[in-house]
Amino acid sequence: MTSLVVVLLASVLTVPGPPATYAPADKQGFGTARQATSPVWFTLGRTGPTEVFYPDLSTPATRDLRLVVDGRAAEGRTEPVGRLRYRQEFRGDGWQADVTYTTDPSRPTVLADVRLRAERPVDVQVVFDPNLSRDGDDDTAVERPGALVAHDARSASALVADEPITSPTSTTGNVVQTGDLRVDGVRDRRVTLAVGFGPTAGEALATAKKSLVEGFPRHARRYDQGWEDYLGGLRRPQSADRDLYETSMMVLAATEDKAHPGAFIASPGFPWAFGFDRAIAPEFGSYALVWPRDLYQVASAMLAAGDRAAADRALDFMLDVQRQPDGHLPQNTRVDGEPHWTNVQQDEQAAPMLLAWLLGRADRSTVDALVAVAEFMVAQPDAPFTQQERWENQSGYSPGTIAAEIAGLVCLADLLHRSGDPRAAKYLAVADDWERRLEGWTVTRTGPFSPDPYYLRLTKDGRPDAATAYNPGDNHPTAIDQRAAVDPSFLELVRLGVRPHGDPVVRNTVEVVDEQLGVDRFWHRYNGDGYGERADGGPWNIGHGRTYGGLWPIFAGERGEYELLAGDVGAARRRLADIASTANAGRMLPEQVRDGRGTTSATPLAWTHAQYVRLAWSIDAGRPVARPAVVACRYAGC
Structure with missing residues (x-):
């Protein structure tokens, strides 16, 4: 095979595009080097790389990189190769391109190894859309010999290839860089592309060129070895599919920012309106944020897999961002700890207490920080009322949230008790009081779904037999009776040990939830959920038509943990x-x-991968591995 020589011809075009938006959130791949010396992460869509993150995981720096052959960009088929690396195959009229991706483990560079075969010479273009510093509308393209370079006030990108690329004309705005390539698939069939990043145009260009000179094979070998070394230090469960389990562990590890230890983001994509509507997301980046709730899910899974260090870092991050004036944890933050959304969610206040107990962290610094969170929790008016439950769009008395609050306080009391700290008694007394009053806040006996009592999604007023109405939000057209909305999240009561699996209200609610929300092995979040796509597959947005929530795979994991406790392995x-x-x-x-297939929702979702890992270890253990025994022995008979 001849070496592919790529030169960008004189018809290079760099123009301001329409206002910057992001690609669909259903990523086909997500990768980064394990090495901390490479602060760059890439995602793959169906036409090639989409968002690349630099210099941290809360900062998307590109939107799109694709090949256009004979005027058309093809959708590709993705397959994993190596460790958290991927190959995409693209086909068109008489041609085939195979593109393999890696990053340079020593630098912030993404590389693509392109192999093109054609029955006849084809015309090929490369299209690159930088969106630097979370905002692609303020980028400027600059002339640099042999490269496509852009920058804004904070960072820069540079695309280079094996042979010089003719530089574009400078423009400002949403820069989209497009140029003809000399590769034709017959005479020239192979090239390596490198996209480097840096704080300035010069540094980005130097980075890309250094990575290119060292060669794709060397980077790929070091990249794979980094992940091999990581997996080699972990245990492997017998119950899981090996390939998916190892991918899940690498995805979880890859969602941790390299400059901010313990900052694991929820997902490297921006679903629906979060990627294109400035009214919904004035600053793009939603989901590339750290939620204490998701962080607990990830950390408990990694702890089960043997990565205790990651779980410790996650707890340290929670306690660092917890240091608000009133002691609470923000709803979510960027990876540097800066709060993003600011509603208070009481289950997230419990998250560090639950994780600290799993880790056995009873040192004075940890417990003092947890006491500050607990003081905030118990001091709230109408506690355990929450400003938002875990679906982030309703206030009220939520059984899932209250389960976390009770369990968190008991776990904290146990950590305090180990050192003889008398403050333990206060938090146990509050937990016991809330446990006694739980059904009075959240269980209806007059609801439409069963003559027997069942847990509600939430009550707005702590009166579960009242016909209090509220609008579920997310484009739901009418208000609903609070007694006509249930949620699988009530099973947190069982997983966290607040109620036994055989409790009659629990069993009845399982039946109600299955009838109301269950569809083909999965469940909706709650009745009337509108967080999802339109009937025609269009994206969720607010005020632009009815939308319908999909089914969530995490509920299969939560149900599996419940079934383990019921003895049904x-x-x-x-x-x-x-x-x-x-x-x-x-x-x-x-x-x-x-219909059993992923939507254009956030993919990969760290929570889903964490639930897969944790359920696998729970099956091997014969019990939910994150269930705090101190809670279960107090309320559920161990």
Whole structure:
């Protein structure tokens, strides 16, 4: 095979595009080097790389990089190769391109190894859309010999290839860089592209060129070895699919920012209106944020897999961002700890207490920080009322939230008790009081779904037999009776040890939830959920038509943990397989599915991968591995 020589011809075009938006959130791949010396992460869409993050995981720096052959960009088929690396195959009229991706483990550079074969010479263009510093509308393209270079006030990107690329004309705005390539698939068939980043145009260009000179094979070998070394230090469960399990562990590890230890983001994509509507997301970046709730899910899974250091870092990050004037944890933050959304969610206040107990962190610094969070929690008017429950769009008395609050306080009391700290008694007394009053706040006996009592999604007023109405939000057209909305999240009561699996209200609610929300092995979040796509597949947005929430694979994991406690290991194994069945070709697990397949929701979702890992270890252990025994022994008979 001849070496592919690529030169950008004189018809190079760099023009301001329309206002910057981001690609669909259902990524086919997500990767980064394990090495901390490479602060760059890439995602793959169906036409090639989409968002690349630099210099941290809360900062998307590109939108798109694709090949255009004979005037058309093809959708590709993705397959994993190596460790958290991918190859995409693109086909068109008489041609085929195979593109393999890696990053330079020593630098912030993404590389693509392109091999093109054609029956006849074809015309090829490269299209690159930098969106630097979370905002692509303020970029400027600059002339640099042999490269496509752009910058804004904070960072820069540079695209280079094996042979010089003719530089574009300078423009400002949403810069989209396009140029003809000399590669034709017949005479020239192979090239390596490198996209480097840096604080200035000169540094980005130097970085890309250094990576290119060292060569794609060397980077790929070091990249794979970094992930091999990481996996080699972990345990592997017997219950899980090996490939999906190892991918899940690498995805979880890859969602941690390299400059801010313990900052694991929720997902490297921006679903629906979060990627294009400035009214919904004035500053793009939603989901590339750290939620204490998601961080607990990730950390508990990594702890189960043997990565205690990651779980310790996660707890340290929670306690660092917790240091607000009133002691609470923000709803979410960027990876540097800066709060993004600012509503208060009481289950997130409990997250560090639950994680600290799992880690056995009873040192004075840790427990003092947890006491500050607990003081905030118990001092709230109408506690355990929450400003937002875990779906982030309603206030009220939520059984899932209250489960976390009770369990968190008991775990904190246990950590205090170990050192003889008398403050333990106060938090146990509050937890016991809330546990006694739980049903009075959240269980209806007059609801439409069953003559027997069942847990509600939440009550707005702590009166579960009242016909209090509220609008579920997310484009729902009418208000609903609070007694006509249930949620699988009530099973947190069982997983966290506040109620036994055989509790009659729990069993009845399982039946109600299955009837109301269950569809083909998965469940909706709650009745009337509108967080999802339109009937025609269009994106969720506010005020632009009715939307419909999809089914969430995480609920299969939560149900599997419940079934383990009920002694049905076979059912739990089936739940694990159900989660696995939602993986796409790149082994990415989605936020939501429809007809068994991932939607354009956030993919990969760290929470889904964490639930897969944790359920696998729970099956091997014969019990939910994150269930705090101190809570279960107090309320559920161990």
